[in-house]
Amino acid sequence: MIPFAFGDVTVTRVVEIPRSAYPTASMLPDSTPETIARHDAWLRPHFYDESTGDLGSRIQTWVVRMPGRTILIDTGVGNGKTRHESPLWNQRQGTWLDDLAAVGVRPEQVDTVVCTHLHVDHVGWNTRLEGGRWVPTFPQARYVIPGEEWEFWTWEAAEGREASGCIADSVTPIVEAGGAALVDARHEIAPGLRFEPTPGHTPGHVAVRLTTPAGEAVFSGDLMHRTVQVAEPQWSSRFCHDPVHARKTRQAFIESHADTATLILPAHFPKPGYIIRAPEGFRFRPA
Ligand SMILES: [Zn+2]
Known part of the structure; x- marks a missing residue:
């Protein structure tokens, strides 16, 4: 980089x-492989790890x-x-x-x-x-x-x-x-x-x-763990001490940084980038 x-x-x-020790669907207990896969079109290739068949971490x-x-x-x-x-x-x-x-x-x-x-x-x-x-x-x-x-x-x-x-x-x-x-x-x-x-x-x-x-x-530390959470900010991680509070903090952060020039560098994302507001919802654009 x-x-x-x-x-x-x-x-x-x-x-x-x-890479992570935890598959995404296990890291984000409210998600499933199917609900994550709905986002493949924008997550691939930048935020995906073909070697594990999962999101990059x-x-x-x-x-x-x-x-x-x-x-x-x-x-x-x-x-x-x-x-x-x-x-x-x-x-x-x-x-x-x-x-x-x-x-x-x-x-x-x-x-x-x-x-x-x-x-x-x-x-x-x-x-x-x-x-x-x-x-x-x-x-x-x-x-x-x-x-x-x-x-x-x-x-x-x-x-x-x-x-x-x-x-x-x-x-x-x-x-x-x-x-x-x-x-x-x-x-x-x-x-x-x-x-x-x-x-x-x-x-x-x-x-x-x-x-x-x-x-x-x-x-942004562990405010988000996987890139898909930009689009699904209600998904907290299995390691969130207070998942409801974490969700509120994450949603507010995504709202307030969408379509700004602020570079976002989460601790575990494979690439830093920018939060954007697309017609279908929030997305992450690699820097
Ligand atoms: Zn961490």
């Missing part, structure tokens, strides 16, 4: 895993560079972590750090790491294993985390309701090392880059809006 440029701000991505990190700043948005699954959810995730030994280096980013260069929410596939590379301990992967970085997420998930973990273990191995070590900034849902991360509350998928889920004189973009 060619980097996107907004004046002196560039956006690049690093893909960690090029990625676990990926967005790299935002602006003068003097290198910012990562969401950090995937990570390496060496015990993850019983998926063999693709468990004790993974992937090349993500090398792939980050290939786009010109060494860990020491990263000044800010942003988590849109604290799910297992968004916090993994926050830490890496060193001498039997989980340590921050990015030693110079401030990790910017919605405070409401931290409060909610530490409570869930304490009550035994966070099955993956990602808070213990990928978030708590950052907080204990003093590297976390637990912030409110409208926090300004950098000039022109700020959080925006988009609750529902998780209680403190945020999007990250980039506003520049040269254009606007939104890193």
Whole structure:
């Protein structure tokens, strides 16, 4: 993917895993293979994965560079972590750090790491294993985390309701090392880059809006998981904490961004793009 440029701000991505552990109809419990297939005409070929016969999906990190700043948005699954959810995730030994280096980013260069929410596939590379301990992967970085997420998930973990273990191995070590900034849902991360509350998928889920004189973009996290949700925004995912709230947030977001020049970069879409209003309903046009 060619980097996107907004004046002196560039956006690049690093893909960690090029597919999902869950088929779309299982990820979106209100959908069926038949209702998804109604959208084939616009979903193919850009948002489709012929190798799986399903909609495309990625676990990926967005790299935002602006003068003097290198910012990562969401950090995937990570390496060496015990993850019983998926063999693709468990004790993974992937090349993500090398792939980050290939786009010109060494860990020491990263000044800010942003988590849109604290799910297992968004916090993994926050830490890496060193001498039997989980340590921050990015030693110079401030990790910017919605405070409401931290409060909610530490409570869930304490009550035994966070099955993956990602808070213990990928978030708590950052907080204990003093590297976390637990912030409110409208926090300004950098000039022109700020959080925006988009609750529902998780209680403190945020999007990250980039506003520049040269254009606007939104890193929408897990507000949507699969491209078909642009046309069927009532379909929440199996991992949405409050599916009804997630639906309302998603519907409002799609309405307000349709037919605008705002580039939308969802965490798991195979390509970023633009929301458009077609005669038949909302669609997503690849950038
Ligand atoms: Zn996710």
